[in-house]
Amino acid sequence: MGSQPLVATIVVIFSTVDGVLQVLLVHRSSQPEQEKWALPGGRWGGSESLDEAASRKLVEETGARGVYLEQLFTTSGLDPSREATVAVAYFALVDAARVRLRREEAWLPKWHRVDELPPLAFDNNLVIEQAVARVGAKLEYTNIAYGLLPEQFTLRELQTTYEAILRQPLDRRNFRKRMLSTGLIAPTAERRHEGAHRPALLYRFTAREPVFL
Amino acid sequence: MGSQPLVATIVVIFSTVDGVLQVLLVHRSSQPEQEKWALPGGRWGGSESLDEAASRKLVEETGARGVYLEQLFTTSGLDPSREATVAVAYFALVDAARVRLRREEAWLPKWHRVDELPPLAFDNNLVIEQAVARVGAKLEYTNIAYGLLPEQFTLRELQTTYEAILRQPLDRRNFRKRMLSTGLIAPTAERRHEGAHRPALLYRFTAREPVFL
Structure with a gap:
């Protein structure tokens, strides 16, 4: 049986900028996969x-609380040179304007365009692809985009x-x-030049917690 | 940090009978949760x-190969009396008529009605509930019910x-x-009394591998 596997949680943190x-990535300053970018995450020890x-x-990396967070899937790493690992992946949607990235030189947390990602550590490119697909599918029948937008927004911003x-x-x-037909958003009394x-x-989400149509 | 967590895979194996x-359950003959019914599963060691x-x-329990199998979610157990555990849950859809259950007295694998389940070991009732919800949602836009049905079937059997x-x-x-409008099924040239x-x-699924509308 050998040693028991290492379990890690990783988080795909999305935002829209311009x-x-x-997606938020951190820079790996040590082995394995040194000098590559990777999803934020950490070893799970069982105390939570x-x-x-x-x-x-998510809170450590962004300061963002009460945002949409969902489990994506779990993958196993079988690299024979390392111990067996299991990564439990999540994704979150945050409003970049309300995020304060950690100032840690060792990690350099930084936003990266999803359509211009370099080869990432481990299988993180694949994880991000799957997360984008999941979010896209959910836009059809949920309000989870609320996580990416401020309290009030124009329809143009929502469409973007x-x-x-x-x-x-x-x-x-x-x-x-x-x-408008979904009832997920409603007009406010305000306008913006x-x-x-x-x-x-300006519009608002009628709820800022997950609603499924 | 303490010891590393135990990782297990568990499988919710569905079928329809009458x-x-x-759902297929096995009987626990030893601690923990002795004498309770549980989902089939086992410890993951990293060799696969x-x-x-x-x-x-799934194959060990049912003999069924090439059936629909999907990862459901991953849960963590925090029982302070035991080591930290992670359960990676899957679900599968099989045709009970083609299943040969293992004859192992220690496990007594047996079909149980989903609507009449006793309290199961660990959080298995919750896992099954989530699996039923996931399958139900997927029926709307996939052909995964093919796993539950023989090659040819009546529309009445499909509806049931x-x-x-x-x-x-x-x-x-x-x-x-x-x-019929989805194109997921098509009529055959045969009829059944x-x-x-x-x-x-009699109808057939136009594909017996997953198709998403």
Whole structure:
């Protein structure tokens, strides 16, 4: 049987910056996979649940509390040169404007564009791909995009966020009709001036906790 | 840090028998949770991937190969009286008619009605609940019910299978229209006599591997 496996939790932390989907990565300053970028994570020791460990990691890295966090899947590493490892992956959606990254030189936490990732440590590119697919599928029938947006936002901002995750342009008219028909968002009484355009009505999510249609 | 956690794979193996959703359980003959029923599973040692371990367990318990198997989620056990444990749960859909249960007195593998389960070992009732919900959601947009049905089946048998998982009656006309419109099933050239009714047309899944609409 040998030694028991190492269990780690890792978190895919998404945000949108300038209409582009980004993921938070840390830089590995030691072996294995030294000098590569990787998803934030840590060894699980059993003193808290897996969900608690992932949530704590998220708060440590971003300061963001009460954001959407979901378990993605669990993978096993079989590298014969190392001990057997199990990685329990989660994903989270955070508003980059409300995030304060840790200032730790050893880790250099930094946002990276999902569409321009270098080869990452371990199988992290694959994990991020799967997370993007999961989030994209969930946009169809949930309100989880609330995690990426401020309290109030324009429909244009909402559409940009959806397009960033789905990585394709959406028809403006259909998008607006669909979003309003779900009841997941509602207009506020406020408008915002943006450049030379007429003021855009601001919307809000009717709930800022997960709702499934 | 203490000792490293124990990692186990467990498999929720579903079948339908007489129109009722069933799950395969084994009887625990030793501590912990002695004399309770539990999901089949085993300790993961790292010599194979988690997916391979779950697949092997499924074949050992049922003899069924090439059936639908999907990772469900991973839970952690925090019982302070035992070592920290992680359970990676999977679910599978098998045709009970093609299953040969192991004849092992120590385990007594046996089908149990999902709607009449006793309190199970560990948090297995919760795991099964989540698996039923996942399968039910997937029936809407996949063909994974193929795992529960023989090569050829009547629309009545298909509806009974769906109703068993969704645990609610479905409108016959809407169900048939919907299933045929998906292209997931197609009529064969054969019919089957059932009692005094006129012979029912037999259908087949157009693919017996996962298809997502």
